[in-house]
Each structure stands twice: as structure tokens, then as C-alpha cells.
Amino acid sequence: MTMTSETAIRSNASNLWGLANPTRFMGFANRAIPVLGIATMLLFAIGLYLSFTAPEDYQQGYTVLIMFIHVPAAWLAMMTYSVMSISALGSIVWRHPLADVSLRTAAPLGAVFTFLALATGSLWGKPMWGTWWEWDARMTSVLILFIIYLGIIALSKAFDEPSEAAQPLAIMTLVGVPLLPIIKFSVDWWNTLHQPASVSRFDRPAMGPEFLYPLLIMALAYMALFFTLHFMSMRNEVLARRIRAMKMKQARRK
Amino acid sequence: MLALLKREIRIAWRAGGGALTGVLFFLAVVTVFPFAVGPDTKLLSHLAPAILWIGALLASLLGLDRMFAQEREDGSLDMLVMQGHPLMLVFFMKAFAHWLMSGLPLVLATPLFGIMLNLSPLGIGATMITLLAGTPAISFIGAAGASVAVKLPRGGMLISVLVLPLVIPVLVFGIAAITGALTDPAPFTTPFLFLCAITLFTSVLGPLAASVMLRHSAD
Numbered sequence: 001m002t003m004t005s006e007t008a009i010r011s012n013a014s015n016l017w018g019l020a021n022p023t024r025f026m027g028f029a030n031r032a033i034p035v036l037g038i039a040t041m042l043l044f045a046i047g048l049y050l051s052f053t054a055p056e057d058y059q060q061g062y063t064v065l066i067m068f069i070h071v072p073a074a075w076l077a078m079m080t081y082s083v084m085s086i087s088a089l090g091s092i093v094w095r096h097p098l099a100d101v102s103l104r105t106a107a108p109l110g111a112v113f114t115f116l117a118l119a120t121g122s123l124w125g126k127p128m129w130g131t132w133w134e135w136d137a138r139m140t141s142v143l144i145l146f147i148i149y150l151g152i153i154a155l156s157k158a159f160d161e162p163s164e165a166a167q168p169l170a171i172m173t174l175v176g177v178p179l180l181p182i183i184k185f186s187v188d189w190w191n192t193l194h195q196p197a198s199v200s201r202f203d204r205p206a207m208g209p210e211f212l213y214p215l216l217i218m219a220l221a222y223m224a225l226f227f228t229l230h231f232m233s234m235r236n237e238v239l240a241r242r243i244r245a246m247k248m249k250q251a252r253r254k
Numbered sequence: 255m256l257a258l259l260k261r262e263i264r265i266a267w268r269a270g271g272g273a274l275t276g277v278l279f280f281l282a283v284v285t286v287f288p289f290a291v292g293p294d295t296k297l298l299s300h301l302a303p304a305i306l307w308i309g310a311l312l313a314s315l316l317g318l319d320r321m322f323a324q325e326r327e328d329g330s331l332d333m334l335v336m337q338g339h340p341l342m343l344v345f346f347m348k349a350f351a352h353w354l355m356s357g358l359p360l361v362l363a364t365p366l367f368g369i370m371l372n373l374s375p376l377g378i379g380a381t382m383i384t385l386l387a388g389t390p391a392i393s394f395i396g397a398a399g400a401s402v403a404v405k406l407p408r409g410g411m412l413i414s415v416l417v418l419p420l421v422i423p424v425l426v427f428g429i430a431a432i433t434g435a436l437t438d439p440a441p442f443t444t445p446f447l448f449l450c451a452i453t454l455f456t457s458v459l460g461p462l463a464a465s466v467m468l469r470h471s472a473d
Contacts, residue, residue, distance in 0.1 A: 092466065147419045154415060158406050168402035171463050172416055175398055182423075 022098055022238055029231045036228040043221035050214035066124040068214055072222040074117035077145060078180055080110030080226065084152075085177050088170035098234075100166040101241075103173060104156045105233040109226060111149035118142060137186035145183060148176045162241065255339065255347055262351030276313045276356045277363050283309035284367045295372045302371035303381050303432040307425055309367075310360045310385055314392040315417060317356050319410040321348065321400040322468065331404075331468065341465035349397035349460060350390070357389035380435035380442070384428040384449060391424045391453040392417075394460030401464035424452055 051068040084106045090099030121139065122132045133139065152172055159165040287305045288298060298305075325331035334344050361382055368378035399417040406412060430445035 144419045144422055147415075151412075151416045151419065154412060155402065158403075158412055164405060167467055168405075171398065171467050172402050175395070175420060175459070175463055 025098060026235060026238060029235045033228060033231050033235070036224055036231065040221060040224040040228050043217060043224055047214060047218040047221045050217060054214050055210055063124060063127050064211070066120055067211070068218045070117060070120040070124055071215060072219040073113050073120065074142065075219055076222045076226055077110060077114040077117050077142065078183060079223070080106050080113060081145065081149075081173075081176070081180060083230075084110065084173050088173040091166050091170040092174070095166070097163070097166070097241075098238075100163075100169065101234050101237045102230070103169055104162075104165070105237050106230055107149055107152045107156060109229055109233070111146065111153060113222075113226070114142060114146040114149055118146060137189070138183070141179065141183045141186050145176075145179055148179065152176075162244075255343065258334075258344065258347050259351050259354075262348060263355065274359070276316055277359045279316055280309045280313040280360050280363060281367070283312060284370065288371075299372040299374070299377075302368060302373040303377060303429060303436075305371060306364055306367060306373075306381050307385070307428055307432075310357070310364075310389055311392065311418075311421065311425060313360055314353075314356050314389055315396065315414045317352065318396040318400045318413050318417065319403065321352055321397060322404045322464075323400075326404055335468060341469055342461045345397055345401070345461040345464040345468070346394075346457065349393045349457075349464075352396070353390045353393035357385075357393055360389065361385045374436070377432065377436055380432045384431045384446065387446065387449050387453055388424045388428045391449075391456045392421050394453070394456040395420050395424075397460045398463035398467070401467040404468065424449065427452065 047068070051065060054065065054068075056062055056064070084103050087099045087103035087106065090096050091103060118139070121142075125134065126132050152169060155172060156165050156169055159168075284305060287301070291297060291301065322331060325334065335341060364382045364385060365378050368381060373381070396413070396417050399413045399420075402416065403413045427445045427449040430440070431442055431449060434440040434442035434445060
């Protein structure tokens, strides 16, 4: 079977496989980024408006507004790691360069979301709990997630040849996966300062709708922001690799 | 497999192999602590399990970058990859040898250092048992970390950065078990069993990750 017919079969098999082709991905990204960007701005506009017009909490006063930044950032910190682990699987099992690109470019975004969650949590904790930082299970496990993100970023920069970093990055990412359920359930397993989950419960959320809707819209806005930035930086990475390949070719020709 | 274990041990005992350096480093860390927190014996005996655990943790991290780097340089890593045995078993043996040469001496040296830090006999016993159960996990996770950074010329620091966050659960349950042994209401068995579970879990996960990593790294 020739190379071209094989790729044709693959791309016809399903859309997802088609996107695995870098050129197709670039076309998709070029179309998706403006749409996602506009969606992000709209969602943030609605979400921020609803957040600021949300009523004061009877206990927390206006500090409850921090929640609309803090909680989605924490969710995204974990979602980004999930995206990275799925990419890591793709990178190990199919050795696909695009999966590696996705993993590598998601790491800085995840680190920023994690930092945002930690920083806003700290700002929220000072008026509510009277302390900037407490070594409670939820905070500590998120801090560990932050360190893992930084470690993965450091590892991705440590290799001279970017393609050599693919396997180590994927393995390191997968080794860190058990942390995700630990973070999720840390508030249930250890009875500590951080309050337990009040949105994703089986019966009904423990939160009033006047807080729930802005929170969910902010979460959607964060997700749209993540995918916009992720596609943008994946596109940059693919372009950077092409430039690198061209430079190598040129250097060889001389 | 036994031949591999013997070979690893011989290399570690050879001059410059680093088996005794780990214990020396452990001693140095333990000695530095009283200078930092003051020679108050009450405070020291309270902190002793933590000091011993952190010392053991750092000393175990010390030799990690050498676990595969030398083999890769002289080509024997390729030999290990190409011979018939299951690769995971080979790396399990390598990690186990690393523990025998870095973790076990620390466990054996614990009573001496425990006395220096004014730790009670019960505390010494608890620290020894938890270190015995917990330090293998550091070696197994470290094998994954070392395999990841094997191609890096200056991977030593990076391995520590990558491995440290992953071994925090080991530290948490180790210290929890010691606290359980020394103070009454807290249980000893539960965190200790968790510690053993982590070690068993990583004894599979670490060599598996290392074998996936190094299988295709032959060049």
C-alpha cells in the first residue's frame, strides 16, 4: 500500500483521525480560533456581568465574588491536566507528533490556571479563614499539581531536539495522573479547612441559582479561553517545528 | 536476574560507587538540622521523625541520576534492553538494587541518628519500620524519573524536581504512621498499610514507566 492511499483511508475513516494530520489540523485551527475567540469574549462579557451583579452572600459579603474566578480556574487546572494525559496516551501509543505538540503547549496554560486558582484562593482565604495559606489537603495537592506542571515545562525545555522530549514528557505526565482523583476527593477524604464540593453533586447543587449560573457561564468562558489559547499555541508550535525543519534542511544543503 | 543484582551491588560498593556516600549525606543532613533549629532536645525529639524522613528522602534522590546514565554511556543499557528477559523485570531489579544500596543503609543507620536526635525507642522503631516500607517507593518512582532524564547531560536537578512531588504521598503516610505510633488516638496501622500499598503500586508503575521509556531509546 502506498503512502498516499494509506493517509487517504485514514482521513476518510473519521474526522478525528483526519485532524491528526498536521496540515488538516492547521486548517481546522485557522477556522476554529476566530470562532472560539469571539465565543470566549462573549462568554466572559456575560459571565463577568452576571458575576458582578450577583447578590452579596449573607455570610461572606462581596468576597464571594472571588469564587467566580477561583472555582473555574481550579476546574481548568484539572481539565488541562486531563487534556495533557489524553495527549500523553496519544503520544505514547501512536507516537503522534501532534499529540506531543498538544501536551507540550497545554502545560504552561495549566500552570497559569493552577497559579490563578492558588493565588485567588489565597486572597479569598485571608478575609474568610484569616490566613493566606494553610497546609490543608486541597491546597497542598493543588500546589503539588503546580510543581508537576513546572517540572513538565522544565523537562520540555531541557532537550536540544524537541522530538526527543516527546516520550519523557508523556511518561512523566502519565505518572502524575493519580494526583487528579486525590485533588478531587481531598476535601472528602481529609476533613480539613477547604469546603467540600457544592456544585457537582448527584442530587442538586447546594448553591443558589443566583450564584450557580454566573459560575457555570464563567466556567464555560474559561474553557473557551483555554481551547482558544491551546489551539493558538499548538499552531505556533507546528509552525515553529516547520521553520526548524526548513532551517535544518538549508543547513544540510550548504 | 540475580547476576544483574550482584553486578549492581558490586558497582555500588566499588570506589566512587556512592553506596556509602548516601549514608554520609544522611548524616550531614541530620547534623545540620540541630544547627538550624537550635540544640533544644525536646524540640529535636519532636522533630526527629521528620528530620530522619527528609534526610532519607534527599539521600535517596542523590544517586538517581546515575541509575541509568552510566549504563547508557558505556552501552550496557542497550545490552540490557536487547537480552531476552522482560524489560520491566530488569528495571525492577535495577530499582531494587538502588534501594538496597541507598535506602537500606539509611534504614540501618536510623537507630544511631535517632539516638542523636533524642528520639524515644518506640519512635526509633516506628521510624525504621516506616522507612523500610516507604523508601523502596522512592527508588521505584525514581527509576521512572531517571529513565525520563537519561538523555539529558545535566539531568540531576531535573530528576529531583520531577520526582519530589510524586513521593510526597510516601512522606505523608510515613509521617502519619509515626505520629500514630507515638500519640494515642491516631492509628498506626491505617497509614502504614497505605504506605505499603503505595510501595507495591509503585513497584509496578515505576519499572513499567522506565521500560516503556527506555525500550526505544537505544540509539
